[in-house]
Amino acid sequence: MLTKHKISGAIAKTFSKIFPKVLLAITVNVASLCAVSYGVVNNAEAIEPDSHNLVIPENIRLARNPSLSLDGRISSTLVDEQGRLWIGTWQGLMQIDQRSGKAIASISLPNSTITALLEDRRGYFWVGTTSGLYQIDPDSGKIENIAIQLSSSRILSLAMDRAGFIWVGTDQGITRISPYNAETYARLPDIPGTAANVMQIDNAGNIWVGTLNGLFKLNPGTAKITAKIPYVSGQIVQAIAVDPSGKIWAGTPRNVIEINPNTNQAIARINSVTGRDIVALASSKNGELWIGMRDGLVLANTYNGAITSSIYNLPSSSVINLLVHNQQIWVGTEDGLGKINSNLKNSEIPSATATVIYKMPSN
Numbered sequence: 001m002l003t004k005h006k007i008s009g010a011i012a013k014t015f016s017k018i019f020p021k022v023l024l025a026i027t028v029n030v031a032s033l034c035a036v037s038y039g040v041v042n043n044a045e046a047i048e049p050d051s052h053n054l055v056i057p058e059n060i061r062l063a064r065n066p067s068l069s070l071d072g073r074i075s076s077t078l079v080d081e082q083g084r085l086w087i088g089t090w091q092g093l094m095q096i097d098q099r100s101g102k103a104i105a106s107i108s109l110p111n112s113t114i115t116a117l118l119e120d121r122r123g124y125f126w127v128g129t130t131s132g133l134y135q136i137d138p139d140s141g142k143i144e145n146i147a148i149q150l151s152s153s154r155i156l157s158l159a160m161d162r163a164g165f166i167w168v169g170t171d172q173g174i175t176r177i178s179p180y181n182a183e184t185y186a187r188l189p190d191i192p193g194t195a196a197n198v199m200q201i202d203n204a205g206n207i208w209v210g211t212l213n214g215l216f217k218l219n220p221g222t223a224k225i226t227a228k229i230p231y232v233s234g235q236i237v238q239a240i241a242v243d244p245s246g247k248i249w250a251g252t253p254r255n256v257i258e259i260n261p262n263t264n265q266a267i268a269r270i271n272s273v274t275g276r277d278i279v280a281l282a283s284s285k286n287g288e289l290w291i292g293m294r295d296g297l298v299l300a301n302t303y304n305g306a307i308t309s310s311i312y313n314l315p316s317s318s319v320i321n322l323l324v325h326n327q328q329i330w331v332g333t334e335d336g337l338g339k340i341n342s343n344l345k346n347s348e349i350p351s352a353t354a355t356v357i358y359k360m361p362s363n
Contacts, residue, residue, distance in 0.1 A: 072360035074332030076117035077323040080138065087337055088114030093127060096337065101357040107141045109134060116158040120179045126166060128155030133168055149184040150175045159199040159207060161220040167207060169196025174209065176223060186223035192216055200240040202261055208248055210237025215250050217264065229259055231266035241281035241289065243302060249289060251278030256291060270300060272307055282322035282329065284342050290329060292319030297331060299349065313353045314338045335359060
């Protein structure tokens with residue numbers, strides 16, 4: 001029995017004859033808040049699952065008059081090492097003023113549908129799209145490299161391991177590439193579940209991969225799968241978070257599941273969110289779990305499973321990604337970007353509200 005703990009908290013042809021370099025980016029998801037109860041996982045409760053000229057002039061431009069027809073989905077969020085806020089959308093990459101919410105600049109890409117975003121150790125961005133992976137200099141807006149030897153050009157997720165290598169998750173497997181020249185060091189085209197929906201590095205440096213058919217753990221040094229999580233098998237995993245204690249949280253279209261990274265066993269689930277579509281998860285420094293769903297955002301206490309707050313006033317109730325940075329929770333939704341102050345007093349948590357930071361202009 002559990003005496004304490006938790007609750008748990010996206011995909012096609014490779015480029016040919018382009019440039020042999022590219023760096024990847026990690027997407028950080030932002031979670032939503034919702035009421036949840038804590039439950040032990042057992043078999044009886046198991047949930048069935050349901051060529052190119054790369055010189056693009058004036059890549060960075062002032063985004064003063066964005067099109068009124070732009071899609072409002074915020075698919076990825078990043079605060080870079082210089083403290084600048086960037087959002088990846090279905091209409092491209094933009095820098096947003098954190099206070100005013102104004103679009104300061106945008107960077108042009110051959111494909112504007114961004115699916116993943118990551119900053120490497122040298123300050124370059126890796127931008128995953130539905131038709132390729134690009135390495136961008138955020139200061140000049142120049143495309144530095146394009147990765148061409150991937151399992152697929154439809155990028156779903158990005159991660160950077162402790163050695164600085166970039167891991168690219170696609171709808172047809174995973175590829176490990178060099179952050180300097182995008183040389184391929186490993187290819188895993190036949191992973192369980194085929195599509196690497198989401199990837200997350202744990203406290204020990206392992207890579208956890210959520211797929212269309214469960215969750216597995218990968219050793220980045222050997223590029224070998226070291227564990228498959230039995231209880232999560234058969235379920236679509238579309239969100240992963242690692243809490244300060246090292247516990248792994250996996251989000252599926254039906255639930256949030258907690259996994260012990262040492263035993264590789266699922267040990268608890270959040271019963272209160274059963275049946276709800278979990279899309280994003282994020283853990284705060286104090287161990288609380290933000291759970292983003294298609295229909296809301298909630299905050300859960302991972303020690304007793306209680307939902308401590310449900311967040312309102314978001315740009316949209318449909319949460320896509322979550323990012324915890326310093327004392328802020330950045331919430332990417334279907335219709336813009338919201339922000340929540342995570343440094344709240346206990347008395348303020350139940351009534352916590354979001355501030356709308358950015359929304360695409362509309363008529």
